[in-house]
Amino acid sequence: MSEHRPPPLEGIRVLDLSRILAGPWCTQNLADLGADVIKVERPGAGDDTRGWGPPYMKGPDGKDTSEAAYYLSCNRNKRSITVDYATPEGADLIRELAAKSDILVENFKVGGLKKYGLDYDSLRAVNPRLIYCSVTGFGQTGPYAERPGYDFMIQGMAGLMSITGERDDLPGGGPQKAGVAVTDIITGMYATVAVLAALQERHRSGLGQQLDIALFDCHVAMLANQNSNFFTSGKAPRRAGNAHQNVVPYQVFATSDGHMIVATGNDTQYRAYCKAIGAPELGEDPRFALNSGRVTHRDVLIPRLVAIMKTGRRDDWIAKLEAVGVPCGPINDIAQAFGHPQAQARELRREIPHRLGGAAPVTASPLRFSGSPVQYRRAPPMLGEHTEEVLRDVLGKP
Structure with a gap:
């Protein structure tokens, strides 16, 4: 060395x-x-x-x-x-x-x-x-x-x-x-x-x-992309809770025993997500195939995903999604964050x-x-x- x-x-x-x-x-x-x-x-x-x-x-x-x-x-x-x-x-x-x-x-x-x-x-x-x-x-x-x-x-x-x-x-x-x-x-x-x-x-x-x-x-x-959203649309962005203004689904979901984050950053990840949660048809639906469509039809898509995610346990969903390369994770408090194996490593x-x-x-x-x-x-x-x-x-x- x-x-x-x-x-x-x-x-x-x-x-x-x-x-x-x-x-x-x-x-x-x-x-x-x-x-x-x-x-x-x-x-x-x-x-x-x-x-x-x-x-x-x-x-x-x-x-x-x-x-x-x-x-x-x-x-x-x-x-x-x-x-x-x-x-x-x-x-x-x-x-x-x-x-x-x-x-x-x-x-x-x-x-x-x-x-x-x-x-x-x-x-x-x-x-x-x-x-x-x-x-x-x-x-x-x-x-x-x-x-x-x-x-x-x-x-x-x-x-x-x-x-x-x-x-x-x-x-x-x-x-x-x-x-x-x-x-x-x-x-x-x-x-x-x-x-x-x-x-x-x-x-x-x-x-x-x-x-x-x-x-x-x-x-x-x-404020990065939120400023650009305003510059290009002329409309000031508003609060979106735990959702993303420009990417869908990219938010917190309630599960049967807690909450977790799903962060699909591209269309391939979205289709993998849909298959993993047992809803491949949502990945094939032309309204949702592209991120632009999912943003436009957010109010139709998200309630369906919310209903599905509530049927499973948090850790089970995380295991399924990680297995197919879909970014996801739990919502830790600070003690849990420092206790995480990655933080310790x-x-x-x-x-x-x-x-x-x-x-x-x-x-x-x-x-x-x-x-x-x-x-x-x-x-x-x-x-x-x-x-x-x-x-x-x-x-x-x-």
């Missing part, structure tokens, strides 16, 4: 002035890839999510520690320092660190750091190679630029809640948010892509730049030794590299845990 090479971003330093989720999600990605991420926090308080519990990480004695699960989810592999940059001395310290950093990530309101002399123009004068990533609710321009933005409100404003949830004409219909802060997470992912692209561009130009990443923009962008739960004793449980990075793999070097840090270390190692301060 060949020896592993250093992580992709080894030697890159990131100054992380962000908090909550979108910015920290980006910087955790960079940290997982080997960057030295220095998380700058307020003395005495730190990142807001440190207090977003319960639940909290358990100590060796089985009792709650001070570390909230929410904070643990997006801060591994980082070093934490405490700096009050509202003071002239603290702002000077951030400028010194910025002068020795490759990337700065912040999620203050537009103009929020200018009063401290920590805005992009000020820091560019100190370090022209600095890549300065600004994550805001609505971006640096536009009539809403100065407004704060939060995941939940953006899910509503950007359209997701108009297409999520049960149909309005059915019981339980109405606006529904996603079960996780998807706006923040997708913004963190777009920010990661932008930072990596800016690093590559810096190889050519030798210069940094400001990255303007908005929750609103990112959330609109992630991929080691999706990791534990990193923690300063408080015991281990911090974290979700593995999905980024897998054959030659320079992700390393789990540090548990999410305690508040200010590395202040002296960073000031000594980076700035040479005693």
